[in-house]
Amino acid sequence: MSLPANKTSLLESFFDQRSYAKKELLLTEGQRCFEKFFIVKGCVQLSYLRQDGTEQTLDFALENWWISDFMAFAHGGISQFSIRAVERTEVLAISAAHQHALLEQVPELHAYFHLMFQRAYAASQMRLRYLYEFSKEELYLHFLRHFPAFTQRVPQYLLASFLGFTPVYLSELRKKFVS
């Protein structure tokens, strides 16, 4: 879902345009989260640190998606997640304070965010079903079928982390199904 085009110049004054190098952090777990990010170009991963110190990837965002720790963003709280650039990434960042001011000036944007979050929440309902319903192999095949571009773009070790696999197991599945 893209931003309303006729509001572009007004929007620009509220957003901070930024570039992140591959593997650079947009948001760090344990620090205050006061921004959300619109991905203009690139790809980011949402993750948290497991107790053993490794990163568990929970989500990705590609072009035209929003991403943040939305619980922390809503309350200016401490982030439970990190967000890291998977490749070189350009974003529009907006702080909660700027968003508040923007929505006062352009209340029509609530309609855009209503649909955007409804879509995100709907996707999370489906994802929950797949997590309960599918075996690891089925999860991988579902992912291959529904997000082929994604599977090519995201490094295999991140895809494995996202699917809850070891890299070795993912590599075995790839040999079995991608020939």
Added chain:
Amino acid sequence: MSLPANKTSLLESFFDQRSYAKKELLLTEGQRCFEKFFIVKGCVQLSYLRQDGTEQTLDFALENWWISDFMAFAHGGISQFSIRAVERTEVLAISAAHQHALLEQVPELHAYFHLMFQRAYAASQMRLRYLYEFSKEELYLHFLRHFPAFTQRVPQYLLASFLGFTPVYLSELRKKFVS
């Protein structure tokens, strides 16, 4: 989050007020979903049918929450979930067509739905983290600590299904932690 009070009479003309008996279905998996539900009083469960014919509970909604299959609701599609009353439940139901007309008349409601879906999506981000991070025992203790009222209200076999436990395992955990 409650509905804006000053719009109550207008809202009533768009909503269908309904009562459901315990265990009655509000929405049936496999049928077209054209409504979303605001829980006025009571409790409902969102579930899908596993291949073995048993119900897997994925979510609950209590008073002042909205629930639907939001992917199906957004597109008038076939529901991937059933919604069933856990106890006697009163709802306000609104069809997608009525919501469209209502939002034309009261566009301020987009702000309400924006916040409501942001909150729901934020909760689903946290839930995903807990599903990856916690052991079954930790999941149960987290649930007990954060949703004590809920744990008393929802029948144990549904709570077990929601947490992905067998009823026997949940009963063992209860003996261990609730004394």
